[in-house]
Amino acid sequence: MRLLVTGGCGFIGSAYVRLALAEGHEVRVLDKLTYAGRPENIEGTGAELVEGAIEDPAVAGEAMAGCEAVVNFAAESHVDRSIADPEAFARTHVIGTSVLLDAVRERGVARYLQVSTDEVYGSIESGSFDESSPIQPSSPYSATKAAGDLLVSAHVHTYATEAVICRGSNNYGPRQYPEKLIPLMVLNALHGDSLPVYGDGRQVRNWLYMEDFARAIHTVLERGRPGEAYNAGGPDEMENLDVVRRILELTGRDESLIEHVTDRPGHDRRYSLGSEKIRSELGWEARVRFAEGLEQTVSWYRDNESWWEPIRSGDYREYYERQYGRALG
Numbered sequence: 001m002r003l004l005v006t007g008g009c010g011f012i013g014s015a016y017v018r019l020a021l022a023e024g025h026e027v028r029v030l031d032k033l034t035y036a037g038r039p040e041n042i043e044g045t046g047a048e049l050v051e052g053a054i055e056d057p058a059v060a061g062e063a064m065a066g067c068e069a070v071v072n073f074a075a076e077s078h079v080d081r082s083i084a085d086p087e088a089f090a091r092t093h094v095i096g097t098s099v100l101l102d103a104v105r106e107r108g109v110a111r112y113l114q115v116s117t118d119e120v121y122g123s124i125e126s127g128s129f130d131e132s133s134p135i136q137p138s139s140p141y142s143a144t145k146a147a148g149d150l151l152v153s154a155h156v157h158t159y160a161t162e163a164v165i166c167r168g169s170n171n172y173g174p175r176q177y178p179e180k181l182i183p184l185m186v187l188n189a190l191h192g193d194s195l196p197v198y199g200d201g202r203q204v205r206n207w208l209y210m211e212d213f214a215r216a217i218h219t220v221l222e223r224g225r226p227g228e229a230y231n232a233g234g235p236d237e238m239e240n241l242d243v244v245r246r247i248l249e250l251t252g253r254d255e256s257l258i259e260h261v262t263d264r265p266g267h268d269r270r271y272s273l274g275s276e277k278i279r280s281e282l283g284w285e286a287r288v289r290f291a292e293g294l295e296q297t298v299s300w301y302r303d304n305e306s307w308w309e310p311i312r313s314g315d316y317r318e319y320y321e322r323q324y325g326r327a328l329g
């Protein structure tokens with residue numbers, strides 16, 4: 001297939017680009033190159049890069065020319081930024097998804113996959129969400145992602161668009177922008193900076209190695225039933241504090257670096273995603289356990305300063321000061 005991958009210069013999108021190319025597909029990437037869009041993530045892979053925004057109808061339509069499928073990763077992906085400034089989230093997730101779906105319909109593209117998140121279901125105290133759980137997002141990030149998902153369902157229902165949705169739990173791995181918990185804590189620990197844990201740090205996340213998510217997305221693209229959503233959850237649930245302690249062990253630091261800071265407003269306490277449907281219908285299962293994936297991730301950041309140094313010495317410093325009220329060391 002010739003695939004259009006939007007947001008392919010980001011963390012998970014670029015892992016998916018590598019997977020799709022390895023499977024013999026042709027890949028064109030459409031990416032706005034926001035702070036999180038790193039062209040170096042797909043450098044040398046053979047993917048074609050078109051710079052542009054999915055919410056621009058002319059750009060989106062043209063980028064789809066000759067493609068049999070569109071895989072939409074393009075997003076503003078950080079919850080804290082959505083709390084500080086929600087507008088870009090609405091533009092990309094709502095207008096952008098709507099523009100892509102219209103272009104898919106007008107151009108007769110055979111297949112569309114929406115990359116989505118467990119956060120559309122909201123927080124759950126015990127048990128796990130499945131695909132029939134109510135959509136109850138709680139942050140501007142998840143509310144706008146949910147709106148994107150609902151637009152996909154509306155296009156399936158109204159125009160018989162061949163679209164599918166794949167919802168992942170918290171991803172981690174190489175090339176994740178260091179605003180997210182794991183890379184932020186790894187880089188701070190490597191530098192001996194304090195580790196800012198929100199609130200009591202007992203929130204629970206369900207960790208999924210990004211290559212496992214990329215494989216789930218590809219499986220759903222190829223074999224998912226049109227109109228259906230599929231959850232892809234990680235194999236291990238962890239409290240944030242335990243994740244941070246493990247990172248301290250792997251980087252040879254002690255717990256004195258942990259600092260409890262003001263909690264995130266409206267912080268979802270626990271996510272948990274059941275993957276029974278994708279497992280029984282499509283045979284997908286996560287392969288990488290958290291202990292192994294975290295070790296690989298820490299090693300990658302240790303060995304790839306040339307990837308993160310330009311980020312950590314650039315705009316990220318201003319973001320960090322705004323978000324955490326202090327300078328990076």
Ligand code: NAD
Binds near residue numbers: 006030035054074170
């Ligand atoms: P990321 O922030 O690393 O990358 C997002 C990419 O989208 C960047 O390359 C950025 O430049 C691009 N982009 C942003 N707005 C755009 C626009 N308007 N037009 C074109 N390109 C645009 O994000 P990520 O963590 O790789 O997440 C990718 C997708 O996976 C998102 O849809 C996200 O909601 C979803 N997801 C992420 C996680 C996670 O834990 N990171 C988990 C589940 C689902």
Ligand code: DAU
Binds near residue numbers: 077
């Ligand atoms: O669940 C899937 C979602 O996971 C994706 O859809 C989002 O794109 C992705 O950003 C992620 O959202 P989270 O808010 O769960 O991830 P984040 O890495 O920002 O935070 C993980 C947990 O760690 C959360 O409970 C907040 C906490 N945290 C985070 C940061 C950045 C801290 O305690 N301190 C921090 O500095």
